[in-house]
Amino acid sequence: MAFHSAFRAPRSAFLSRRDLFHSVPGGICGAALASLLSTERVRAEGAPHADLKPRAPHFPAKAKAVIHLFQSGGPSQMDLFDPKPDLDRFHGANYADKLAGEIEFVQNAGAIMRSPFRFARHGKCGAPVSELMPRLAGVVDDLTFIRSMHTTNITHEPAVYMIQSGKITPGRPTLGAWVTYGLGSENQNLPAYVVLDDPKGLPVNGVENWQSGFLPPVFQGTRFRSTGSPVLNLKPDTERPAAVSKVESDLRAKLDALHKRERPNQPILDARIASYELAARMQMEAMDALDISKEPRATQEMYGIGREPTDSYGRRCLIARRLVERGVRFVQLYINKHIWDTHTDIAADLKAACDRTDRPTAALVRDLKDRGLLDSTLVIWGGEFGRLPIAQLPPDKDERKAGRDHNKNAFCTWMAGGGTKPGLTYGATDDLGLNAVENRVSVRDWHATILHLLGMNHEHLFIEQNGLKEKLTGVEDAGVVKGILA
Secondary structure, three states, X not given: OOOOOOOOOOOOOOOOHHHHOOOOOOOOOHHHHHHHHHHHHHHHHOOOOOOOOOOOOOOOOOOOEEEEEEOXXXXXXXXXXOOOHHHHHOOOOOOHHHHOOOOOOOOOEEEEOOOOOOEEEEOOOOEEEEOOOHHHHOOHHHEEEEEEEEOOOOOHHHHHHHHHHOOOOOOOOXXXXXXXXXXXXXXXXXXXXXXXXOOOOOOOOHHHHHOOOOOOHHHOOEEOOOOOOOOOOOOOOOOOOHHHXXXXXXXXXXXXXXXXXXXXXXXXXXXXXXXXXXXXXXXXHHHHHOOHHHOOHHHHHHOOOOOXXXXXXXXXXXXXXXXXXXXXXXXXXXXXXXXXXXXXXXHHHXXXXXXXXXXXXXXXHHHHHHOOOOOOEEEEEEOOOEEOOEEEOOOOOOHHHEEXXXXXXXXXXXXXXXXXXXXXXXXXXXXXXXOEEEXXXXXXXXXXXXHHHOOOOOOOOEEEEOOEEEEOOOXXXXXXXXXXXX
């Protein structure tokens, strides 16, 4: 929907202002306008801040920007980064009865199942990586693996809410919203928080993954499309010479100023007028940021652009790099919801998921490092939980098509850059990969650590809401994982 400028000509005018500027690029997506309107409302109510101007962190930061590669569905830790020799040793042994008291449910449970994939150690750090991720194996010396993650719920929807917002219930600000609330943005011509979702489908919980909750809407994620126009209704229908565009813009500004003088103390009016300035800036910079045709062909090939199945994810990884280069604070990538949820046929389905993401992900880490951006950019990878060490059988009980059910007690994530210790594997699970047992890291610890790397104390990043100091990490115990800090 296009929104028009606040000035309106008298009803008796022969030519309405809408007609006059019918061909003027006066529109902008509704989210931008809503954010501006909310900014004025919250300012009037006395909130600490409700804009995207850059703000100093609580203490010197290691990272200035975040790229979150969210793998919705629950990647299998013992098939990717956490090999378990005991799964080979006890393959086929009954274990489902022992799990009954440790997890909420086991559907179509089978016996202990070894990984169908081979592992090898890579890099100077010797980190083990599955054969499914040969490209990522080439950059392990830049990664920090956390093997001891655990969460609170075994169902996708609440577990995704937890990893995104720190609670298992909807309606709360997400990690990206909190980051931009705390730090603002270094680039006022682009959204501070950009979402690059999968054209093949939204993840579990849909657009709630990047909501601002009770924070002003200016801090919610803005979806950019990876092909075509990045934001609908942003580019003018017809191109005009620069001189003509400037005359139109100046005239519109004068008319709006005249209208505003006659209606003082109307913050909604001010916000609508300000939306035009944002629209003009985004028309130039958003199109440039997403134009990957400017990248060398060798760079595009490194990301897997122009080939399947890596083209879509590769485009979005490359765009993420281009956005943080331009000062965007938080960029979030999604892969559609089904590929990591390997309940059956894990041998084929997990390979397909890695085939889509391995090359682009490794290229992003390598590219950031080559450009000197990895030190100031925190890359985080992971899903909402892990998988079980036993087989989950399909309805026909065909063991050749077995998969793994959900596991909230253990999963693996990794970080790169942004002040993390490269080439480190932190924490451990038990012999079967069922439970995190050494240096356990909760989701709240993970959130606190991300904020710390960005120069923010999770206890001091809050907003007063209904008499409470609401925080990303809530009221439960949360601590920075100091063992992964460089």
